[in-house]
Amino acid sequence: MPRALSSETLHATSVAIGGRAVLLCGVSGIGKSDLALRLIDRGAVLISDDYTLVKRVEGQLVATAPATIIGKMEVRGLGIVAMPHVADVPVALIVDLFDKVDRMPLEPVMRTVAGINVRVVKIAPLEASAPIKVELALRMLDQGGDTP
Template identity: 60%
Template sequence: MLFHASCVAVGGRAVLIAGDSGAGKSDLALRLIDRGAALVSDDQVVLSAEDGQLIASAPATIAGQIEVRGLGIMAMPHRTAMPVSLLIQLGAPAERMPEPRARTLCGIAVPVVALDPFEPSAPIKAELALRQWGLEP
């Protein structure tokens, strides 16, 4: 399945960042990469179910590339075939005290959090969301 999102690996687990064009997917991905994450894919992610896990990888045509608004397409080291642990939904209002939510992708439920990607704390919140559900390896 081809999914419109960016994806980074944090501590060996993939985080999908979904939202409309211009919502801040690549920007949040870059800030997570600056904090030690690794690029998996930018803008389009190939998702598959393998042994009960959702796996993310980059389409061959865009592997190792990320769009940096104002600079263009940039080459970057990347990871592939990473198990997905979290979906960050951009553009949805972030609730103050949200109830746990999930979205089913390729038949597998993935925890979902809504974040504002342009808040300075957004990368930290993404990392905290991974910890909250015990999803860090």
């Protein structure tokens, strides 16, 4: 059996909500940075825009920005903007972004990153309720409930 990587660089924008990292994943142009900006407006803090370095440290995943993009965010129409940021935040959730998502997901989905399983939810990023859905998914994790 191949050994799990101790770190991975993911095509993901990441924010910290309540001290936990949420990785926003999806194809280019899907709305990762837009959703992150709306979450930041609601109190989240930028970890990394567009690419996130995820490291396994003592059995836990932590997210941080690659050195070349620390504290920088691309805001469409404005360019590269300096933003307050945090580093080495424990990973709690992966949010896969799609234009259309199932109304009622059948079962919980997990993804293995650097050898550790992380809960995945699917969200349409440009819906007005998308930031609230991300926060709700985190709350559901806290309560031990199944997130979709």
